[in-house]
Amino acid sequence: MKISRNWLKQYVALDASVDELKRAITLLGFEVEGVINTGLPPLAQVVVGEIKTREKHPNADKLSICTVDVGLAQGGVRTIVCGAPNCAVGNRVPVALPGAILPGNFKIKESKIRGQASAGMLCAADELGLTGSASGLLILAADAPIGVALNEIMPEGDTVFDLEVTPNRPDALSHIGMARELAAWFRRPVEFPATTFRGITNEVLRPDILASVRVEAPEDCPLYFGLGLTGVKVGPSPAWLQERLQAVGLRPINNLVDVGNYVMLELGQPLHIFDAKKIKGQQLVVRRAVEGEILLTLDGKERILSAHMVVIADAAQPLVIAGIMGGANAEVEAPTTDIVIEAACFRPQSIRGTAKRLGLASDSSYRFERGVDPHGTVAAAYRAVDLIQATAGGTVVGPACLVGGDQTWTREIIVSPDYIRERLGFYISDEEMRGALEALNLIIVAAVARPPAVDWTVKIPSYRTDLDRPIDLVEEVLRIYGTDRVPPALAIGPALADGDDDPIAIFNRQVTAYLVGQRFHEVVNYTLRSRQELATWVSDTAAAELALANPFVDDQSHLRPTLVLGLLAALKLNQSRGVPATQLFETGRVFMELNGTVQEYLGAAFLLCHNPKERSWLARSAPDFYTVKQHLMILAQQAGIDWASAELRPISGAGWGWQAGHAAVAGESSIGWSVCGGLLDLSMVRAAGVEGTVWAGMLAILPEKLTSSTGHRRYQPFGLFPTVLRDLALVVEAARSAEEVRRALLGIAQASTGSAFAIEAVEIFDVYQGQGLPEGKKSLGFSLSFRSQERTLTDDEVNAVFTKIQQQIVADGSITVRA
Amino acid sequence: MQVTLSALLAKASAEFVGLQSRADFEAAKARYVGPNGELTALMKQMGAVPKEQRPALGKLINEAKGQLQGQLDAALARISSAEIAAQLGPSIDPTLPSPDAGPGTSHPLTLVREEMCRILRKAGFAVVEGPEVETEYYCFDALSTPADHPARDAQDTFYFPAQARFGNISKKVAEEKYLLRTHTSSVQIRTMLKGEPPLRVVSPGRVYRRDTSDATHSANFHQIECLYVDKNVTVRDLKALLDYIFASLLGKNTKTRFRSHYFGYTEPSFEVDLSAQHLPKVNKEWIEIGGCGMVDPAVFDGVGYDSTVWTGYAFGMGLERLAMLMYGIDDIRYFYQNDLRFLKQFT
Incomplete structure (x- = not known):
């Protein structure tokens, strides 16, 4: 909203500088988004002077030494050094005397310029804050009175503030509203515009102008006031009115329309002015629109109305979309002589809904959406009558049609100054609080002693609907006291015993620390991805389940079920920019479907790229599935997953972009976590425009499954006697998983050692397939380590057990011992 | 022989x-x-x-x-x-580069988030988390956002279809819609409903706005919010926390200022301005950094805390904005492009 300083000054004496005003407006809670200065700003010590003599400066080619008459009151003739080419003798020019402060905080002092004394400055237009050519002095009229302040002979300058008004303050959406605020800040009185018209006294009934008003939608229009005027003369507005409107960015149309806008900007009450001759049947009806009804609005667009919208209609058709915009069919034009002024209140939600549905916003709808004070509605119409009569003439005629509008308003808040101090946490005296409240017209109408405290009864004016609780007055006191005056303090508070970080935060921190330590770079991708991408990489089901109802752009329409796509996109971006990238990771939420519902998971994923095009003088081996597996295991352990009991299963089918036979998965949605990883599908990666071979891994876990701390660890004794090792090669079906064989072997070994001593580990050290073995078979080499906690084992006892193991492992026929 | x-x-x-x-x-x-x-x-x-x-x-x-x-x-x-x-083998040439990758890096948003959490931890704030998919109740109703408030518009907020079901995100009422949270304040509500006062928590996280992406706007971004609930919490305490945070984060010569503002869930409400002209690319006396205020009694009533007993403050700000300010970054999209030349600059 734009507010003109000159306009404000009609209601409150504001002698503060632009910067002080801006600060006041800002701290009061209205963000200043722009400040536009027009015309000459108020300038002290800048007067009209006449150049009497001019001599060349002895030490500078481009400077002149002038004597300038600034009038006896300013000390008569003085010497001023000037650099402008047009400082001709006889010219009357603006003279900034010592002590003047020009825009940009440029202070004028007596000084020496290249050795010559100079008692002031002759000014160019831009130096005075005026727009205009910067070349040379501003030459004033030849009869400009010498010694007179420049502000007296120049048109008044103005400053327009562009403000953001928060939705709780509809009362500030006018010049009076902001004048009230600034008056409170500067502790000045507000002078409301004097209204001479006070309602119809000698009623001249002219039902041929407006006979009656019928409100059929009272819930949407709690108050409607219509008043006729005859004999008005449409024409251009006077200059002062045009100037006010132009200052805040409105185009003057004609005196009637301009008065309507003026009153809205002055008082915050939107008005509408009808050409009475265009009201068929001379009755205005406030009603819901008929579905499909069409109105050509003043902006030249046909609006198709629907049944929840409110219109002002005559007997035949809608004339106005209530509170938003008039129709062309009742527009005030040059031949108009009889008018009806509408001042009404509409339900904010109704206006907001209609304006949104129609995509039509106006200064009027802006105010009605936020709420207009019905207690000022009729007064605004009266103010308009005054201004119309002053600018367009005319006679008020009856009947004055007022429908609705319960005018009673009483609101009082009981608050004690102690409560305000307690909430603020610092001392403000009762007197200062009372001063702050009363500056805002929040009058303390009663003070009831409640020793040692006192309760104030504060009367709330009708326009401050945002105030209805004691806490609201805390804010008002602080606003006027100054929010920038809250005294400093130490940030202290009692320690909270259960204040441990959420396991999610701890997990993310651990994962990040681990992967950064493993030389991964953390990336951050958008959560939303495209349907196409999900359908290609994941599944059609995922694409269906994860869709937003109202995406903003097509390529961000679905929740991500995996972090891998983002990692791949980041890899691609870096490749396309010629930036080597091999290891990336991301943590963040992912979304997967389970039993018809989607679950929000915590995700942690990483990617490794081996790009043969990235050369190195010293070769390193490429990553492989087992690199991925190790990272996955560590991530899983950080998530508190019992990895030892997790079964990694090879991925053989399509979906999720894995290369069949080269990727694996453990866990599943139904138990609340899953890890998967391996090689990304070579052809899909190539099709995505990514170079090289890409491995990836991802962990997803439901937040509620995450267990961070497992409590205190307990020491386990470890053996001090030497281990005894035995190697065993077993031949099995090539397709059989090594882990299964290992577990079988471990089980037999544990059974065989019994309680005599322990099999400490069974580990695979060799996998072989090929020459020397039957087709379709592989050999797995295991190392078995035996240890006793009590003594050094003898070869004999170990051999006895080892022999037993070898006999038992072949028992089911699927395993043979390789010779 | x-x-x-x-x-x-x-x-x-x-x-x-x-x-x-x-x-x-x-x-x-x-x-x-x-x-x-x-x-x-x-x-x-x-x-x-x-x-x-x-x-x-x-x-x-x-x-x-x-x-x-x-x-x-x-x-x-x-x-x-x-x-x-x-x-x-032959002697090494110590001037040859290692073929191994350089150090890994944390994303600047992670660095800023963790730094904030570290600073707040010293002041007794523990991290809390909540879902990014939310419901209207936790995101709006519980925070006193009127039913027809523009922030709820499908124009500004991402919603899920009426039939969408999220298994591990609880609803307050069956008919409310799922959405992507527009602020981390929803976590405050879930935290208050789950725990008992006094509370001192910080909730960092990802939030979503249905908005055009440009140098300063992003479809998702990150916020960090503090909530303190206790007896006799005052405006002055809030100011003290902010002074502490920004002096710790940006240096002792950083000043903060309150400006009156309006949020549905705090009263009084303020926007927080920073004076930190020692930072890169800061050329204004005061720059806006976040919003805060004293928790509105209506919010306490809504979560079942006695608003005549409990008081509190809340403060929130955008992590991207903070990171941009700290590092002098001029385009929010860089955080999401993941160019390694960008990412490697901050660790």
């Missing part, structure tokens, strides 16, 4: 000099001094030598044995050095 011994010594010396490997060495050693070695054979013949010759001959054999041992030792030393030399 003496002749035989000399011949053996000469032959052995010649052989030992030529030994190249440990295996050859072991073979040669066995040939002479092993159980079946030639010298060992000679020593075995001692028994057949007349008794009176034995001392002299014994001495000779011992000398020969000593010589052989010396030569063997020398050969072994020579072979070991050769082996080590072979194992070592």
Whole structure:
């Protein structure tokens, strides 16, 4: 909203500088988004002077030494050094005397310029804050009175503030509203515009102008006031009115329309002015629109109305979309002589809904959406009558049609100054609080002693609907006291015993620390991805389940079920920019479907790229599935997953972009976590425009499954006697998983050692397939380590057990011992 | 015997000099001094030598044995050095670059988030988390956002279709819609509903706005919010926290200022301005950094805290904005493009 300083000054004496005003407006809670200065700003010590003599400066080619008459009151003739080419003798020019402060905080002092004394400055237009050519002095009229302040002979300058008004303050959406605020800040009185018209006294009934008003939608229009005027003369507005409107960015149309806008900007009450001759049947009806009804609005667009919208209609058709915009069919034009002024209140939600549905916003709808004070509605119409009569003439005629509008308003808040101090946490005296409240017209109408405290009864004016609780007055006191005056303090508070970080935060921190330590770079991708991408990489089901109802752009329409796509996109971006990238990771939420519902998971994923095009003088081996597996295991352990009991299963089918036979998965949605990883599908990666071979891994876990701390660890004794090792090669079906064989072997070994001593580990050290073995078979080499906690084992006892193991492992026929 | 011994010594010396490997060495050693070695054979013949010759001959054999041992030792030393030399290969050139990757890096948003959490941890705030998919109740209703408030518009907020079901996100009422949270304040509500006051928590996280992406707007971004609930919490306490946070984060010469503002869930409400002209690209006296205020009694009532007993404050701000300010970054999209030349600058 734009507010003109000159306009404000009609209601409150504001002698503060632009910067002080801006600060006041800002701290009061209205963000200043722009400040536009027009015309000459108020300038002290800048007067009209006449150049009497001019001599060349002895030490500078481009400077002149002038004597300038600034009038006896300013000390008569003085010497001023000037650099402008047009400082001709006889010219009357603006003279900034010592002590003047020009825009940009440029202070004028007596000084020496290249050795010559100079008692002031002759000014160019831009130096005075005026727009205009910067070349040379501003030459004033030849009869400009010498010694007179420049502000007296120049048109008044103005400053327009562009403000953001928060939705709780509809009362500030006018010049009076902001004048009230600034008056409170500067502790000045507000002078409301004097209204001479006070309602119809000698009623001249002219039902041929407006006979009656019928409100059929009272819930949407709690108050409607219509008043006729005859004999008005449409024409251009006077200059002062045009100037006010132009200052805040409105185009003057004609005196009637301009008065309507003026009153809205002055008082915050939107008005509408009808050409009475265009009201068929001379009755205005406030009603819901008929579905499909069409109105050509003043902006030249046909609006198709629907049944929840409110219109002002005559007997035949809608004339106005209530509170938003008039129709062309009742527009005030040059031949108009009889008018009806509408001042009404509409339900904010109704206006907001209609304006949104129609995509039509106006200064009027802006105010009605936020709420207009019905207690000022009729007064605004009266103010308009005054201004119309002053600018367009005319006679008020009856009947004055007022429908609705319960005018009673009483609101009082009981608050004690102690409560305000307690909430603020610092001392403000009762007197200062009372001063702050009363500056805002929040009058303390009663003070009831409640020793040692006192309760104030504060009367709330009708326009401050945002105030209805004691806490609201805390804010008002602080606003006027100054929010920038809250005294400093130490940030202290009692320690909270259960204040441990959420396991999610701890997990993310651990994962990040681990992967950064493993030389991964953390990336951050958008959560939303495209349907196409999900359908290609994941599944059609995922694409269906994860869709937003109202995406903003097509390529961000679905929740991500995996972090891998983002990692791949980041890899691609870096490749396309010629930036080597091999290891990336991301943590963040992912979304997967389970039993018809989607679950929000915590995700942690990483990617490794081996790009043969990235050369190195010293070769390193490429990553492989087992690199991925190790990272996955560590991530899983950080998530508190019992990895030892997790079964990694090879991925053989399509979906999720894995290369069949080269990727694996453990866990599943139904138990609340899953890890998967391996090689990304070579052809899909190539099709995505990514170079090289890409491995990836991802962990997803439901937040509620995450267990961070497992409590205190307990020491386990470890053996001090030497281990005894035995190697065993077993031949099995090539397709059989090594882990299964290992577990079988471990089980037999544990059974065989019994309680005599322990099999400490069974580990695979060799996998072989090929020459020397039957087709379709592989050999797995295991190392078995035996240890006793009590003594050094003898070869004999170990051999006895080892022999037993070898006999038992072949028992089911699927395993043979390789010779 | 003496002749035989000399011949053996000469032959052995010649052989030992030529030994190249440990295996050859072991073979040669066995040939002479092993159980079946030639010298060992000679020593075995001692028994057949007349008794009176034995001392002299014994001495000779011992000398020969000593010589052989010396030569063997020398050969072994020579072979070991050769082996080590072979194992070592040529000398390194320390100026060649390592082929291994450089250090990993944390994303700047992570760095800023963790720094904030660290600072707040010192002030007693613990991290809380909540879902990014939310419901209207937690995101709006519980925060006193009116039913027709523009923030709820489908124009500004991402919603899910009416039939969408999220298994691990609880609803307050069955008919409310799922949406992507527009602020982390929803976490405050879930935290208050779950716990009992006093509370001191910080909730960092990702939020969503249905907005055009440009240099300062992003479809998703990150916020960090603090909530303190206790008895007798004051405006001054809030100001003290903010002064502490920004002095810790940006240096002691950083000042903060409150500006009156409006949020549905705090009263009084303020926007927080920073004066931090020592930071890169800051050319204004005051720059807006976040919003805050005293928790509105209506919010306490909504979560079942007695608003005549409990008071509190809340403060929130955008992490991207903070990171942009701290590092002098001028385009929010850089955070999401993941160009490594960008990402590597901050750790």
